[in-house]
Amino acid sequence: MSGFVFTEKPIPIDHGEGPYLYSDDGTEYLDFGASYACSPLGHCHPNVIRAVKEQVEQVNFVQASYPVDVRTTLYDRLAKLAPGDNDKVWLCNSGTEANEAALKFARHATGRQQLVATTRGFHGRTMGALAATWNQEYKEGFEPLVGGIEFVEYGNADALSEVVSDQTAGLILEPLQGEGGVNPGSSEFLRRAREITTEAGAALIVDEVQTGVGRTGSLWACDAVDIVPDILTTAKGLANGLPMGATLCREWIAENPGSHGGTFSGGPVVCAAADATLETLLDNDLPDHAARIGEYLVDELETTLGDTVRDVRGQGLLVGIEVRHDANAILRELALEHRILALPAGRTVVRFLPPLIVDETHVDRVVSALPEALAAVES
Numbered sequence: 187m188s189g190f191v192f193t194e195k196p197i198p199i200d201h202g203e204g205p206y207l208y209s210d211d212g213t214e215y216l217d218f219g220a221s222y223a224c225s226p227l228g229h230c231h232p233n234v235i236r237a238v239k240e241q242v243e244q245v246n247f248v249q250a251s252y253p254v255d256v257r258t259t260l261y262d263r264l265a266k267l268a269p270g271d272n273d274k275v276w277l278c279n280s281g282t283e284a285n286e287a288a289l290k291f292a293r294h295a296t297g298r299q300q301l302v303a304t305t306r307g308f309h310g311r312t313m314g315a316l317a318a319t320w321n322q323e324y325k326e327g328f329e330p331l332v333g334g335i336e337f338v339e340y341g342n343a344d345a346l347s348e349v350v351s352d353q354t355a356g357l358i359l360e361p362l363q364g365e366g367g368v369n370p371g372s373s374e375f376l377r378r379a380r381e382i383t384t385e386a387g388a389a390l391i392v393d394e395v396q397t398g399v400g401r402t403g404s405l406w407a408c409d410a411v412d413i414v415p416d417i418l419t420t421a422k423g424l425a426n427g428l429p430m431g432a433t434l435c436r437e438w439i440a441e442n443p444g445s446h447g448g449t450f451s452g453g454p455v456v457c458a459a460a461d462a463t464l465e466t467l468l469d470n471d472l473p474d475h476a477a478r479i480g481e482y483l484v485d486e487l488e489t490t491l492g493d494t495v496r497d498v499r500g501q502g503l504l505v506g507i508e509v510r511h512d513a514n515a516i517l518r519e520l521a522l523e524h525r526i527l528a529l530p531a532g533r534t535v536v537r538f539l540p541p542l543i544v545d546e547t548h549v550d551r552v553v554s555a556l557p558e559a560l561a562a563v564e565s
Contacts, residue, residue: 202229368506
């Protein structure tokens with residue numbers, strides 16, 4: 187049977203436009219998951235399509251040893267948009283690859299071995315990134331993984347200060363945990379993480395694979411708390427659905443990263459998509475829009491759901507509802523009965539990651555469907 191690695195849902199997708207996906211029988215679904223935040227501009231945005239078509243007709247692929255205008259343009263744009271002086275760019279194909287590179291760069295640049303990660307953190311599924319991921323279920327059957335990684339409680343700065351030392355190569359954390367349950371890090375914790383790693387001479391790696399590219403209401407979530415990491419990783423929405431990740435580094439990391447590379451690093455077609463995505467995102471002030479619509483979403487969810495759920499939390503358009511029942515059962519009800527697609531974040535959290543172009547009418551449709559979906563699961 188083809189496609190056996192993934193469990194497929196009973197909704198064959200034929201095409202998409204804006205915040206909507208359409209099945210092969212023409213049924214319209216409001217996409218409030220964006221395939222794990224991968225389509226910030228919505229589906230088939232004309233600017234991205236145009237950029238990809240033009241690049242395919244010019245040169246399909248040239249590996250990164252040869253300069254190509256579209257790749258150079260993206261390097262420059264990312265360097266200018268990076269937080270602080272994280273202006274050295276390595277391109278890859280996914281968030282996992284971006285984090286794998288970040289862990290390697292931190293070890294080589296510092297000459298140290300210990301890495302520190304956090305409880306409930308998720309950083310990917312390759313052997314290094316998986317080792318830095320908290321949930322043991324992801325690791326079963328794949329161990330032994332990369333060693334030298336210690337975990338501290340997410341949000342506990344005192345515990346962090348006890349573990350990070352002059353033996354630490356880097357600390358990797360998400361400013362808002364997505365897969366781990368939509369858990370925002372406090373400003374105090376994130377700023378203390380910056381102070382602690384600076385004092386120890388360790389690299390602070392901020393994983394913005396899911397939170398970046400405007401998702402949380404600012405271009406980078408770390409911007410909102412005014413911290414500058416030593417390494418920032420991003421992916422998912424970077425090329426509006428095409429596979430791209432990026433590792434952005436400060437000079438002290440980039441001057442001694444060790445030997446690292448990748449055949450498909452910075453493919454021209456995907457670079458064209460990423461450059462068009464970033465340009466469109468900023469021209470339309472979509473990070474600000476995400477902040478405003480996200481606040482509206484949270485307010486409406488809290489007002490409508492009240493104490494029928496345990497919690498509503500998040501930032502911008504990364505919002506989670508902690509429910510009292512199986513999140514996947516609620517998601518099935520939303521999809522099959524209300525034509526709304528969303529995602530889980532663990533067993534009891536319903537996660538919304540819609541395209542950043544959604545408006546109040548889309549939010550209203552989701553919020554009005556939730557009480558019925560919750561009631562159906564409870565009955």
